[in-house]
Amino acid sequence: xxxxxxxxxxxxxxxxxxxEELARRFLRPLRIFAARRLGxxxxxxxxxxxxxxxxxxxxxxxxxxxxxxxxxxxxxxxLNLCLKRLRSLARGNRALQRLGPDGSVMSFEDxxxxxxRAERRAAVRAALHRLELGARQLLELxxxxxxxxxxxxxxxxxxxxxxxxxxxxxxxxxxxxLEENQGNKTAxxxxxx
Numbered sequence: 001x002x003x004x005x006x007x008x009x010x011x012x013x014x015x016x017x018x019x020e021e022l023a024r025r026f027l028r029p030l031r032i033f034a035a036r037r038l039g040x041x042x043x044x045x046x047x048x049x050x051x052x053x054x055x056x057x058x059x060x061x062x063x064x065x066x067x068x069x070x071x072x073x074x075x076x077x078x079l080n081l082c083l084k085r086l087r088s089l090a091r092g093n094r095a096l097q098r099l100g101p102d103g104s105v106m107s108f109e110d111x112x113x114x115x116x117r118a119e120r121r122a123a124v125r126a127a128l129h130r131l132e133l134g135a136r137q138l139l140e141l142x143x144x145x146x147x148x149x150x151x152x153x154x155x156x157x158x159x160x161x162x163x164x165x166x167x168x169x170x171x172x173x174x175x176x177x178l179e180e181n182q183g184n185k186t187a188x189x190x191x192x193x
Contacts, residue, residue, distance in 0.1 A: 019056050026071075027052060030078050037082040047085065051078040127177035135170035142167060 030051055034044035054077050058064055064073055128136055141152045149167075153160045 019059075022056065022059075022074075023052050026055075026074050030074070033075065033078055034082055037079075038085060043085060047078055047081045050081055054081075123178060123181055124174075127174055127181060130177050131170065131173060135166070135173055138163075138166055139170050139174065 027048055030048035031041075031044050034047035034051075035041055038044055038047065051074065055064075055070075055074050058073070058077075064070065128139065131139070138152070138156075141147050141155065147155070149160050149163050152167075153163045156163065158166075
């Protein structure tokens, strides 16, 4: 029994032919497009095929409403896949860099750097505790809660200009306290600054 022109079997056959035509039209250019971005022919082949598959799925789901937008949609799909692969590759490389030859996690910071950083954090905490309560709370809003100037101004019900001035003054006072602390340490150790 042959399929009628309007039958579901005929429509499926037409869709399959359109999908094959889509693959013929875009597969080679997509390989080149991806190879230029990824620098690897095997990765480019994978991206091209995955892009074609994604576009076919989008067409079947009727997510592309304008047929004239098809080429742009195809290349944007491939570009997104290339970017995803590059991000994944970068994450993998960063993870491998943290591993030592025996598979253990390595620390790239020398002990002296770690010690100095810890000492600086302790000095900043001590100076913060010596700040006036309002200045300390203002700096905490900026640097602990990571609020913007507009958000801090809204929370404190003060203009943004006033917040900027208060933040500047609080930072100057904090720097002064840090210098005092450094001066006291130098005097106690008997060395010159």
